[in-house]
Amino acid sequence: MDADSDDSDATPTAFETLRIERTDAVARVIFDRPAELNTITPALLEEFATVIDTLEADNDVGCLLLSGAGDRAFSAGAELTALADDEMTTTDGVELARTGQQTFGRLDACDTPVVAAVDGVCLGGGMELATAADLRLATADSTFGQPEHSLGLLPGWGGTQRLPNLIGESRAKEIIFTGDHYTAAEMADYGFLTRVVDGDEFSERAMEVAEQVAAGPPLAQKYTKRAMGAGRDDTDAGLEIEAHAFGQLLDTEDFSEGVTAFQNDDDPAFTGE
Incomplete structure (x- = not known):
């Protein structure tokens, strides 16, 4: 879901990897790296942490609506080239994991309700990001998965903890151990998604959900x-x-x-x- 629309009041930002757009009480946070399938870099994590803190402190914001720019991905996960860098040490890896955990932990603990609107690929760190939201909806042709085991890794940004809490340990182990891709219908059946929406009405429905949440107490x-x-x-x-x-x-x-x-x-x- 690319969140551009004529009825939105865009809020200028200095961010390089994100965009924020305001529509009344809904703040839309758009991961803005479409050419890279909105993969997550250390710079994005740093900017996202700032965005979460800023928007949570804004009393006029009633809901955060997360989406990915372009029409291919919510987020394909961590930027692989950074992980495969020969100069990355074990200590660097631990710190990267902690940074992602802390950033997504901010989102999870944020007092403001968070809706993740998934349109397209939602893999690895991208799925961990969606897991940290309060509600998740997706287009019918979106794809989900935690493929870290296929790389000899494990989900390092909270996936081993939040996913079992959300859908149960057995389902979470299936998703993580197999590294398979799952359809939106399967993820809705597992209880991960709250709604699956046709693509042609997705933007409108996602905003409707966010506006309904934003109007709550x-x-x-x-x-x-x-x-x-x-x-x-x-x-x-x-x-x-x-x-x-x-x-x-x-x-x-x-x-x-x-x-x-x-x-x-x-x-x-x-x-x-």
Whole structure:
């Protein structure tokens, strides 16, 4: 999905590997290396980390919508030439893995909801990136996979941890151990994708999902993400956050707005207060 459109208010940026475009409360982050299938470089990771922090701090942003430039790939993963460089040491590899883990960890822990819109190839680090989002939708002809084992590697940007949490350990091991490519329909069946959309309506549907999410209650969304994140490793901790958040949300203007809108059979206008 190339996110260019006439009704978007483009936000100028100084980034070399990314573009940010704003449409009301939706901030579209476009990985902008189409000739390289939007492969991920250390420079892209650095810029993406800055983008995540900047947009999360913007109270006017209600949803991040991730996509790849061009019509061939969301992201084909890490830039292979950098990995195969004879000058890269074991220490360099560890640091690269940690950088990717930390950047995608920022995305995972971001209080702002994140939607990944996959159109085309989504492999390796690109799939790890999509896994760190909250919702994933894709065109019917998109392709997914974790091919690292075919290179004698393993997913190093969180894939061994987040993918099992998302779709179960057995499915995750199948995808990682085989290194096979999977269709969008298969990934939807596995629970990885929330929606599969025809290509001719994909851009519109992706924006509709992002706009719906962006219109949600910011405080409730933030606490929901935090409770779910804590509960992955410790159910009791997740339940404790859930309970405290529930009580705090009862004393917000958003709750009053939600109740009033429900009683009047109207759509609520949440403000995050």
